[in-house]
Amino acid sequence: MSKDFSVPAEFWEQLQLSEKSALLLDYDGTLAPFQIERDQAYPYIGVLPLLEDILRSKRTRMVVITGRPVPEAQALLSPLAGFEIWGAHGLDYLQLDGTIKKYTIAPELILLLEKAEQQLRTKELSDLLEAKPGGVAVHWRGLSEQEREKVRLETLTEWTALSETPGIKLLQFDGGLELRIAHPDKGDAIRAILEDLPNDVPTAFLGDDITDEDGFRALEDRGLPILVRDAYRSTNATAWIKPPEELLAFLTRWRDIVTHQK
Ligand SMILES: [Mg+2]
Structure with a gap:
């Protein structure tokens, strides 16, 4: 028997009955399609107006939790306002009052990430590199299968030893590899959000x-x-939706519930 991955009816019932709710959202690949030009990765058409309605209802606390630094996420979601952003996997926290709380990274880990970046700069991978708060990423979206594999192997050769340092981890993501500090991660960000919910x-x-x-x-x-x-994969999630249609349907249903009086 195949498993049911739809959003459970009880969830919608609870949303209807509750005065408050929380909508936690990743950005890339979730609200927005991937683009080779990362600064052009705007949300799917229809997403922003729905989020705007949801925010205006004042019944939903919305938090974006992303690998991007806060200003990038803000720019891509502009003119949307009135929500929080945990940027750089939880390193920077943009609060509702506009102030940003920053997590301090141990100096030795900063040095290690600089070294990781330098090692790849000498390998003609500069164009693919992105140094970001708490991490260095190699992006291979847009490359051929063969080129990707070459970049992947070169990166692993340079980074595997570094990744064994305590406090550091190597992440494979949809479109590349990233060497970054082990914490905070998105789990830490979510635990912090749940603490005052x-x-x-x-x-x-x-x-x-x-x-x-x-x-x-x-x-x-x-x-x-x-x-x-688009495609299912093994996951800790209990529901699965395909973007953009099912994402828009999910946000529409959420919007309809929180904007209509009970
Ligand atoms: Mg994503």
Whole structure:
């Protein structure tokens, strides 16, 4: 018998009955299609107006939890306002009042990441490199299968030893590899959000990538983990929706519930 991955009816019932709710969202691959030009990865058409309505209802706390630094996520979601962003996998936290809380990275880990970046700069991989808060990523979206494999092997050759340092991890994501600090991760961000969220607030977290699995796990029994992806993969999420149609249907249903008086 095949498993049912639809959003459970009880979840919608709870949303209807609750004065407050929480919508936790990854950005790339979840709200927005991947683009080779990463600064052009705008949300799927229809997403922004729905999120705007949801925010205007004042019944939903919306939090974007992304690998991107806060300003990038803000720019891509502009003109949307009135929500929080945990950027750089939880390193930077943009609060509702506009202030950003920053997590401090140990100096020795900063040095190690600089070294990791330098090692690849000498390998003609510069164009594929992205240095970001708490990590260095190699992006291979847009390359041929053969070129990807070459880049992957060269990167692993340089980074495997570094990745064994305590406090550092190597992540494979949809479109590349990233060497980054082990914590905070999206799971830490979600645990922090849940800490100041009453137990009975209906909560969902939507994500697509391997880094979102930490977040799915962190929800435990406090919310609904939803995988947003074209193709199913093994996941800690219990629901699965395909973007953009099913994502838009999900957000529309959420919007309709929170904007209509009970
Ligand atoms: Mg993603």
